[in-house]
Amino acid sequence: MLLFNQTLLGRLTIGPILRLRKLAMIETGKLRAGDFRDVPVWLGFFAGLAVVLWFVAGVAGMPVWHYYLVFVLPGLSLGLLRAFIEHRWGPTPGERTASVESNWFFGLLFLWNNLHIVHHLYPQMAWFEIPGFWRRNRAKLLAHNGHYVFRGYFEIARRWLLKPVFVPAHPAR
Numbered sequence: 001m002l003l004f005n006q007t008l009l010g011r012l013t014i015g016p017i018l019r020l021r022k023l024a025m026i027e028t029g030k031l032r033a034g035d036f037r038d039v040p041v042w043l044g045f046f047a048g049l050a051v052v053l054w055f056v057a058g059v060a061g062m063p064v065w066h067y068y069l070v071f072v073l074p075g076l077s078l079g080l081l082r083a084f085i086e087h088r089w090g091p092t093p094g095e096r097t098a099s100v101e102s103n104w105f106f107g108l109l110f111l112w113n114n115l116h117i118v119h120h121l122y123p124q125m126a127w128f129e130i131p132g133f134w135r136r137n138r139a140k141l142l143a144h145n146g147h148y149v150f151r152g153y154f155e156i157a158r159r160w161l162l163k164p165v166f167v168p169a170h171p172a173r
Contacts, residue, residue: 006164008157011084016076082110085156085165088148094121095146102152110153117141 004010005018030038056067090096097120100106100113107113118130118141125133134141142149150156 002168003164006166006168007162008081008084008160008165009162011080012077015080016073019076019080078109081153082113084160085150086113086116088166090146090148092146094144095148097145097148099142099145099149100153100156101149106153114149117145 001014001018005015027038027042030036053064053067056062057064085098085100087096088098097117098113099117100110102110102113112131115130115134118125118134121141121144122130122133
């Protein structure tokens with residue numbers, strides 16, 4: 001299952017369920033250890049969730065399971081698509097952030113992932129300055145990240161739809 005999750009198909013299908021399970025385990029562990037710092041955030045989340053589910057079921061008349069199947073899980077999958085190759089191990093920190101130079105639609109959907117390198121190098125840079133900085137310094141930025149660049153999400157799908165992006169090490173190794 002963990003190996004399948006390292007393929008793009010696995011990340012998009014079982015990835016959301018694995019992530020939600022991991023989140024539940026982490027947060028439950030915190031509560032068991034007596035760490036209640038996140039409780040106010042979770043209370044706010046559940047209050048907002050109650051409003052959304054009231055609207056979905058009460059106003060829109062949609063079954064809650066349908067909402068999760070059609071909106072929540074696909075939304076989580078899209079987030080996992082963006083993050084699929086976003087970071088990797090590299091011999092230097094600069095080589096750990098991918099640049100995905102996608103088309104306009106996926107660029108906007110995934111917040112112009114090619115600008116991610118600039119964000120890592122200059123986290124204090126104002127958001128509106130980043131695109132111009134990227135255009136002026138693209139060659140230097142790609143050299144800095146070891147040319148860890150992709151022409152779009154279709155290239156990523158071609159390479160890793162059924163092939164693991166990496167093989168997770170077993171803890172006993």
